[in-house]
Amino acid sequence: MAQRQISYREAIAEAIREEMARDEKVFLMGEDVGVLGGAFGATKGLFQEFGEDRVRETPISETAIIGFALGAAMAGMRPIAEIMRVDWMTICMDEIVNQVAKMHYLSGGRPRVAMVIRAATEGGIGLGAQHSQSFESWFVHVPGLKVVMPSTPYDAKGLLKAAIRDSNPVIFLEPGVLYGTSGPVPAEDYLIPLGKADIKREGKDTTIVVWGTLVLKALNAAQTLANEGIEVEVVDPRSLRPLDIETIIESVKKTGRLVVAHEAMRTCGVGAEIAALVQERAFDYLDAPIQRVAAPDVIIPVNRNLERTVLPQEEHIVEAVKSVR
């Protein structure tokens, strides 16, 4: 029997639905998450199923969304707070960085801050400078947070369910371009542990570490390269904190070559951290300098050609892999 195929956005909604049905402490809050079903359709049907008490539509008040979610978590609930886009998490950075991330530490380890902050991330659909950014490195830089960024519907469901059950705050970033993509997703309950990378394609010649929208482009690039006789291994860390550096190191030990690709800006991106970790721990295994594929340090423009120019594409990955041969 063919496996059930659903979209990324349906996988998100299914994960939330299952966890809300399983645990009455779990609830959802955010802008437009109710009647509309989310600005990207990722919470469709939940309001109708669970009602306004557990699917809470908020005004455009990002500091209140995160602050209320934190207070609710401290008093025993398990909120899922949606900030529509990662770009607007800048509006509630005090709540995320100074409050949510530090509350367990600054309270003598007493309250459990079991909450998930979901947001759409990355560009590629012409939404421009304030609706297309990738800030995963900002959150990875803050101890106390976990950061997850799934690239497939299967990963999205399993990781979101695990994030909701986690005892810590989890930043859960959903690449906007991927909402409409489909893939096999079991209808039953399953969890993917945070901090476990997935090898999306095995290969012996070069390792590509890649997450988010670029995973699909990397897989296409891998096919192109395979046709030319280069077998790349595509490793998707899926969660960036905790980071499964062991799987990455193992892969590099096998291939001797590493390309790290992300849509976020190059400077101080998570790719820089991974490159540093690999050279610290597997320097002797490297046969070439580590290459990064990332956005140059520019502001993301709306024009389709301009946006395509600044965001990393499949061909950039192909070039990078060839450059480390």
Place this chain on the structure above:
Amino acid sequence: MRLSKEDLLGMYRRMVRIRQFEEGITYHSLQGHVPGTGHVSIGEEAVAVGACSALEERDYLISTHRAHGHVLARGASMPVIVAEVFAKATGCTGGKGGSMHLSDFDRYILGTNGIVGGGINIAGGVGLAIKMQKTNQVCLCFFGDGAANRGTFHEGLNLASLWKVPTVYVCTNNQYALSMPQGKGCANIDISARAVAYDLPGQRVDGTDVVAVYEAVKSAVDRARRGEGPSLIEAVAYRLRGHSMRMDTMPGSSAYRPKGEVEDWWQNKDPLKIFKQKLKGLDYLTDKMADKIEAECKQEFDEAVKFALTSPEPSPESAFDWIYAEEGR
């Protein structure tokens, strides 16, 4: 509810206890026992005690950077609080948080906050959890006149009102946001008037009158517990000391205050002095009784200091505890 003689004397004792703590901690700060800084609330004791006296045992508290008085009024252990202000291993966060991060989860004190206005939304969320779990509690949220100008005040009170959460917002208007007089920072100095914008009851009370604060907060707490939603109370008091203990040691640190203003408040609006006169007028209190209360509170503080000073320093490895919660708790 009418306050009995015992209630009133209990409130007086709690105010004296806070004053003794704040005077004493200032002294120990000068002795070098307080790392960093701390913010004392001398002049604001009636707000802390009046508001906290309106709570039931299981009601929550969220507070600010100037919160020694709030947590003491809620019954936090004095030795543990002194130890935390001294950043010792026996403090409530083992010396990680210090003066601005006081909590006692067994007493529903969910924490104080180093970010001005940082607690307003959190308190709304605590109220939401109470409402969703139907536990019939109330959350009291202290903040200051400075925080009233943060965006969190607007977002938090609006959402709290929309969702009718059982959170009572008490603004201690101590008339200064660090060096900025309230009239320079608030276009309308009546912060309670902003309640209209959120369709909330708003009330301005004399924050040097502990009974007036109690009555206003009690009525707001009762309303919240009946499920009728949040309220905003502004208690107008005066910060008799500088912004922080550290800043008070710097030359010229009170340059922003008009000459004679502090002396005038000390003379005429010291909440302890006012309440003492009132209790004496009711024949509830004599000077001798007052001296005894003060001596007992001083002794309690001195014992707490002894505990803190003899407590161990946190171990270096403890810096790494509690960054993440363990699973399965």
